[in-house]
Amino acid sequence: xxxxxxxxxxxxxxxxEMERDPSVFLIGEEVAEYQGAFKVSQGLLQRFGAKRxxxxxxxxxxxxxxxVGAALYGLRPIVEFMNWSFSFVAFDQLVNNVGSLRFMSxxxxxxxxxxxGPSGGGTQIGATHSHCPESWFAGVPALTVxxxxxxxxxxxxxxxxIRSNNPVFFFEGERxxxxxxxxxxxxxxxxxxxxxxxxxxxxxTIVSGGYATHAALSAAEVLGAEGKExxxxxxxxxxxxxxxxxxxxxxxxxxxxxxxENKPFxxxxxxxxxDVQHRLFDWLDAPILxxxxxxxxxxxxxxxxxxxxxNGERIIAAARQVLG
Amino acid sequence: xVAEGPGVAVAEPKAPASSLSAEIQIDLYRQMVxxxxxxxxxxxxxxxxxxxxxxxLYIGQEAVAVGALAALEPRDAVITAYRDHGIALARGTPAxxxxxxxxxxxxxxxxxxxxxMHLFHRANHFYGGHAIVGAHTALAAGLAFAxxxxxxxxxxxxxxxxxxxxxxxxAETLNLVSLWKLPIVFLIENNDYxxxxxxxxxxxxxxxxxxxSAFDLAGRTANGMDVEDVRKKVxxxxxxxxxxxxxxxxxxxxxxxxxHSMSDPDxxxxxxxxxxxxxxxxxxxxxxxxxxxxxxxxxxxKQIDGEARAEAxxxxxxxxxxxxxxxxxxxxxxxxxxxxxxxxxxxRYSDI
Numbered sequence: 165x166x167x168x169x170x171x172x173x174x175x176x177x178x179x180x181e182m183e184r185d186p187s188v189f190l191i192g193e194e195v196a197e198y199q200g201a202f203k204v205s206q207g208l209l210q211r212f213g214a215k216r217x218x219x220x221x222x223x224x225x226x227x228x229x230x231x232v233g234a235a236l237y238g239l240r241p242i243v244e245f246m247n248w249s250f251s252f253v254a255f256d257q258l259v260n261n262v263g264s265l266r267f268m269s270x271x272x273x274x275x276x277x278x279x280x281g282p283s284g285g286g287t288q289i290g291a292t293h294s295h296c297p298e299s300w301f302a303g304v305p306a307l308t309v310x311x312x313x314x315x316x317x318x319x320x321x322x323x324x325x326i327r328s329n330n331p332v333f334f335f336e337g338e339r340x341x342x343x344x345x346x347x348x349x350x351x352x353x354x355x356x357x358x359x360x361x362x363x364x365x366x367x368x369t370i371v372s373g374g375y376a377t378h379a380a381l382s383a384a385e386v387l388g389a390e391g392k393e394x395x396x397x398x399x400x401x402x403x404x405x406x407x408x409x410x411x412x413x414x415x416x417x418x419x420x421x422x423x424x425e426n427k428p429f430x431x432x433x434x435x436x437x438x439d440v441q442h443r444l445f446d447w448l449d450a451p452i453l454x455x456x457x458x459x460x461x462x463x464x465x466x467x468x469x470x471x472x473x474x475n476g477e478r479i480i481a482a483a484r485q486v487l488g
Numbered sequence: 489x490v491a492e493g494p495g496v497a498v499a500e501p502k503a504p505a506s507s508l509s510a511e512i513q514i515d516l517y518r519q520m521v522x523x524x525x526x527x528x529x530x531x532x533x534x535x536x537x538x539x540x541x542x543x544x545l546y547i548g549q550e551a552v553a554v555g556a557l558a559a560l561e562p563r564d565a566v567i568t569a570y571r572d573h574g575i576a577l578a579r580g581t582p583a584x585x586x587x588x589x590x591x592x593x594x595x596x597x598x599x600x601x602x603x604x605m606h607l608f609h610r611a612n613h614f615y616g617g618h619a620i621v622g623a624h625t626a627l628a629a630g631l632a633f634a635x636x637x638x639x640x641x642x643x644x645x646x647x648x649x650x651x652x653x654x655x656x657x658x659a660e661t662l663n664l665v666s667l668w669k670l671p672i673v674f675l676i677e678n679n680d681y682x683x684x685x686x687x688x689x690x691x692x693x694x695x696x697x698x699x700x701s702a703f704d705l706a707g708r709t710a711n712g713m714d715v716e717d718v719r720k721k722v723x724x725x726x727x728x729x730x731x732x733x734x735x736x737x738x739x740x741x742x743x744x745x746x747x748h749s750m751s752d753p754d755x756x757x758x759x760x761x762x763x764x765x766x767x768x769x770x771x772x773x774x775x776x777x778x779x780x781x782x783x784x785x786x787x788x789x790k791q792i793d794g795e796a797r798a799e800a801x802x803x804x805x806x807x808x809x810x811x812x813x814x815x816x817x818x819x820x821x822x823x824x825x826x827x828x829x830x831x832x833x834x835x836r837y838s839d840i
Binding site: 189215220221223225226227228229230231232233234235236237238239256257260261265266267268269270271272273274275276305306308324327328329330353355356357404407435439 | 565567596597598599600601602606608609610615616618620623624625626627628629630631632633634635637638656657660661663664667818820821822823824825826827828829830832833834835837
C-alpha cells in the first residue's frame with residue numbers, strides 16, 4: 165500500500181494493464197507527448213511507445229469510431245476524452261456503434277473498450293465543460309457506467325474495466341484527481357457492479373457516487389454531530405448498480421436519500437428510487453428524496469455553481485426532512 | 489501505374505483485353521447474377537410483407553461489389569453502409585443466412601437482430617452493414633489501425649455511398665488515415681442519388697475524388713458498370729495500401745435502378761434517365777463481352793442464371809421456414825461473457 169493520488173492510481177492501472185496485455189492501447193487528445201491534459205497518462209508514452217499511446221487530432225467522432233473498429237477487430241482500446249463534455253460530438257459512435265454493434269451483429273463481435281475522462285462541475289469552466297453525463301449513457305442498454313470516488317477504486321475499477329470484454333464508460337471526477345488515498349501497489353481489481361459502504365449508520369441511508377460521495381460524507385458528519393447516523397453507500401458502478409447492498413441498508417434504516425451530480429430529470433437516482441419503492445415499499449418510513457444538480461446549465465459564477473451542484477446544505481436539508 | 493500525385497483524378501485508360509483467366513471471368517459474371525437474382529427475390533419478399541422495415545436493393549450496382557471484392561484476400565477486412573446485401577453475398581455470406589436476416593429469423597447472419605441494413609459475418613472479416621450514414625468510415629479506420637497494430641498484412645476496404653462524403657466524421661477520418669498511413673481503401677459508390685438528392689445538389693467541389701487531395705490520399709476513379717475496371721482499380725488501391733500504407737479514395741460511378749429503398753416512390757429522376765443507365769447494365773455488358781471473348785456460351789449463361797434463381801428461391805424458402813428468435817436469445821446477445829474478471833450481475837431493469 166502506498167499513499168498516492170487518484171490521478172496516479174489511474175495511471176498505475178493503465179500502466180499495469182498495458183504491461184500485462186499488449187492489445188491494450190491508449191488513444192486521445194494530448195495523452196502522449198503532452199502527458200495528458202490532467203497528467204493521468206504521465207510517462208506512458210515513454211514506457212510503451214507511440215504505437216500504444218496515441219495523440220489524436222481534435223476529432224472525437226473519428227478517434228472514438230476508430231477505437232470501436234479496433235475493438236471489433238480484437239484490440240482493447242482505452243479512449244480518453246479530455247473532458248466527458250467533449251464526448252457529445254462523438255455521441256453517434258458511442259450510442260449507435262458502441263451501444264449496438266455486438267447486439268446487432270447477433271453477438272459476433274465483442275467491444276472490449278474503456279472510454280474514460282474527467283466529468284462534472286465545480287471548477288468554474290462553464291456549462292459546455294461541466295457535464296456529468298452518466299445517466300445519458302446509462303440509458304443505453306449495452307453500456308456499463310462506472311464512477312469511482314476514491315483512489316483505490318479508481319485503480320481497481322479501471323483495471324477491471326480494461327479487462328472486461330464489454331464496453332465500460334468510466335467517469336473520473338475532475339475535482340478528485342488530486343485526492344490522496346491508500347492504494348495497493350500491485351494487483352487490485354474492484355468488482356464492477358458492487359457498491360461500498362463508506363460510513364456505517366442506522367438512522368438513514370445515503371446513496372451517492374463520484375464526487376457527490378464526498379459531499380454526502382461531509383453531510384453525514386454534520387448529521388452525526390446532531391446524533392443522527394447516516395450510512396453512506398458509494399455506488400462505484402452506476403450501471404449495473406448494487407441493489408442488494410442498498411436494500412440491506414434500507415431494511416436497516418428505513419430511510420433513503422440519493423445524491424447525484426446528474427440533472428434531476430431521469431437521473432440514475434430516479435431509477436434507484438423507483439426500484440426501492442417498488443421492491444421495498446413496506447420497509448420505507450418516509451418518501452425517498454433525491455439531491456441532484458439543479459435543472460439549469462452550469463453557471464460560471466462560483467457561488468452560483470456551488471448552489472447548482474449537490475452540496476452539503478441541500479443534502480442535510482433532505483436528510484432532516486426524511487428523518488422527520 | 490499509380491505514379492500520379494495524390495488526389496489527382498486519373499483518366500480511365502481504354503479497357504485492355506482481359507488478362508483474367510476464363511474461370512475468373514465466369515466467376516465475376518456468376519457473382520453478379522447471383523446478386524441480381526437475390527435482390528429480385530428480396531423485392532418480391534418485401535412486396536409480400538415478408539421483409540419489413542427498410543430494404544435497399546443493390547440492383548444496378550453489382551459490378552462494384554463483385555469487382556472490388558475479387559481484388560481482396562481472405563485476411564482483408566470489409567465494411568459497408570446499409571445497401572449491403574450484394575457486398576455480403578460477394579464476400580461469401582451464404583444466401584440463406586442473408587435472406588433469413590432480411591426476414592428477421594434466428595438463422596439470419598445477425599440472428600434476426602440486425603435486419604437488411606445490418607448484415608455481419610465475422611468468419612469472412614465482413615464487419616457490416618451500417619445504417620448511420622458515414623459513421624462506419626471511422627470504424628473502418630479502426631479495422632485498418634488494428635491490422636497495422638497486429639501487423640497482419642491485411643487491409644481494409646470501406647464502401648460508402650456518395651451521400652456520406654459530407655458527414656463530418658468522414659472528413660475527420662480521412663485526415664486520420666492519411667496522418668497515420670493506415671492500410672485502407674475508401675470506395676465511394678457514387679450512384680448519383682443520396683436518397684432523392686442528386687450529388688450535384690449536395691456536394692461542392694465535384695468530382696468527389698477531389699476530396700482526396702485535401703488529405704494527401706491517392707485519388708482514383710473507376711467505371712462501376714464495368715466489373716473488370718472496378719477489379720483492376722481496387723487491386724491497384726489495395727496494393728498501395730498493403731505495400732506502401734498509402735490510403736486511397738476511389739470514386740466509382742454506378743447507378744441503382746430501384747428506389748433508394750423499397751418504399752421510395754422514385755419521383756426525383758426521369759424514367760428516361762433510368763432507361764439510359766440500363767443500357768449500360770453491368771451484367772448485360774459483361775455477358776456481351778464474355779460472349780465476344782467466347783468465354784461464356786449461351787448454355788453456360790443460362791445455367792448460371794438458373795442456378796442463381798434456384799439459390800435465391802432456396803434462400804427464401806429456408807428463411808420462411810426458419811424459426812423466429814425469442815427474447816431470451818436477444819438478451820443473451822447484449823453482453824459478452826467475462827473471462828478476465830468475475831461475472832457482472834446484469835439485471836433487466838424492466839423486470840425489477
